[in-house]
Amino acid sequence: TQLLEQSPQFLSIQEGENLTVYCNSSSVFSSLQWYRQEPGEGPVLLVTVVTGGEVKKLKRLTFQFGDARKDSSLHITAAQTGDTGLYLCAGALGAAGNKLTFGGGTRVLVKP
């Protein structure tokens, strides 16, 4: 069992549709990050959320950090084919918050 559970594991939608990816845990994180990874490349940071209840918007992407800092969601509005990729959430754990723990990832396919 992973510390950070992502759901769904795979999502296939048509261009223009909306989608939501979830990241859940029983642990409290000092911060939580979302990454997007394309084949053959390393993950690229999309956003960092630090405060419980925080909502951040980046164009068509909306990120939310749960009030208890145990969960997060990523919502994409009007998905485009360029949104296709592996979406990873990662939380900072430990007394010093130094260990970044990743979820298993959600593979998103946006079809034209």
Next chain:
Amino acid sequence: GAGVSQSPSNKVTEKGKDVELRCDPISGHTALYWYRQSLGQGLEFLIYFQGNSAPDKSGLPSDRFSAERTGGSVSTLTIQRTQQEDSAVYLCASSSAGPRKGNTIYFGEGSWLTVV
């Protein structure tokens, strides 16, 4: 270069051989991470270096795995007596500080290791 550099980008090795993977972090970054990723899966934490502090080795899967960071810069991940289950992408990342307050972590493109 400006980003995290990893070498080799691809490595095919025979079972039982030792391999070394190299990571050149972004200049000035004190924090360096190694992760392992199996095909299409999430990242598995291996080891974390921060400045002169003792590294966090809690993610290393066995004593066949070790890592060093010389002079607070370049890091080498060594896998001894490789097994087929070691086949994965090994990703290195660096940041200017730890991730606690959401410092941006930059990943390299990874070293693809295949053990045959």
